[in-house]
Amino acid sequence: MRNFLDFEQPIADLEGKIEELRHLADDGEVNIADEIGKLQTKAEKLLRQTYTKLTPWQKVKVARHPDRPHFVDYVHGLIEDFTPLAGDRGFAEDCAILGGMGRFRGHSCVVIGHEKGHDTQSRLKHNFGSARPEGYRKAIRLMELADRFNLPVITLVDTAGAYPGVGAEERGQAEAIARSTEKCLDIKVPLISAIIGEGGSGGAIALATGDSVLMLEHAIYSVISPEGCASILWRSAEHAQAAAEALRLTAQDLLEHKIIDGIVPEPLGGAHRDPAAAIQSMGEALEAELEKVMNMDGGARRARRREKFLAIGRDDH
Known part of the structure; x- marks a missing residue:
């Protein structure tokens, strides 16, 4: 059963009617194919209208949808x-x-990314995608491995932020995040990053300091979550919607400000409606970006990557 977001309720009502009519049609009592077709057209039109004018807060909800591919x-x-x-x-x-080695479109590579989990048990196991220091130190180890064996690195970012618990702070959370970011800037092999859901705070940038940074169309990327921002500025998470507007966290805003390098289109209605299509779309984009930097000299690639991030915020950027 599909999970609908609150602003998708009109679409949910239409799709519910379509399912009811399909059950009637399956019984063979009446031929209502034309009526089903009209409702499907109406639902698709409403879906398109809704997703072409999503507010930043609505995009936050889409980016966090439990059915998005992880x-x-x-x-x-x-x-x-x-x-x-x-x-x-x-x-x-x-x-x-999580991370490891594999082959992507004919290239041996190292793949690293956040995993949130799909159900209660797996979400608890993966700590909802919020890593502790050892997670970032594992990422550093894998990036060093990739650099040693001249393997490109692909990182997939999907986290609300690094875990803020006492144990994580005691074991050097901030230092681990800084070292991971430093390692991203230090390796000479290609590093392509993609924000596939949430890109929250330093916990995201620790894996996203790449030669190219891509974002799915309805993903978000920000220095802090809207709720966290609202709690600091307004002393209440109730102002999260206003915070989302102010943070400029959408892919479209970030591309305009040259924080990211490209937006990957999602299927109509978001990646959660057609995960396979979203995954393949991201695969095409990752391959294209990887090809751009594969043949560069390692030192020149590293220097280009560093300058790219140093240039963010400059008046001439």
Whole structure:
């Protein structure tokens, strides 16, 4: 059964009527194909109208939709012979960040990303995609491995932010995030990043400091969540909608300000309506960006990447 967001209720009502009519048609009592066709056309038109004028707060809800494809889905759909690699070789395994080696469109590569989980049990296992320091240290280890063996790196970002718990802070959360960001800027191999859902705070940028940063059409990317921003500025998370407007967290805003390099279209109604199509669309975009930097000299590639991020915010950028 499809999960509908609150602003999708008119669409849900129409699709509910279509399902009712289909059940009647299956019984063979009446021929109502024409009526079903009209309702489908009406529902598709309403869906298109809704998704072409989403507000930033609505995009936040779409980016967080539980049925959006996650890291494991992208690996299953795009990466052949994936071999997961675990542990930071220092403290523990963190399941909020997964990674390993595989083949992407003929290229051997290292793939790293946040995993939120699909149900209660897996969400608890993956800590809802909020990594602890050992997750970022594992990412550093895998990036070093990629650099040593001249393998391109693909990172898939989907996190509300790094885990803010006491244990994480005691084990050096801020330092781990900074080191991971530094490692992104230090490796000489290609690094292509994609925001596939939420890109929250330093927990996102620690994996997203790439040669090219892509975003799905309805993904979000921000220094802080709308709720966190509202809690600081208004002392209440009730103002999250206003915060979302002010944060300029949509892919369209970020492309305009040259924070990201490209927007990957989603299927009509969002990636959660057709995960397979969204995954393949992202695969095409990742391949195109990878081809742009594959043949560059490693030192020149690293220098270009560093300058790209140093230039953000400059008047001439």
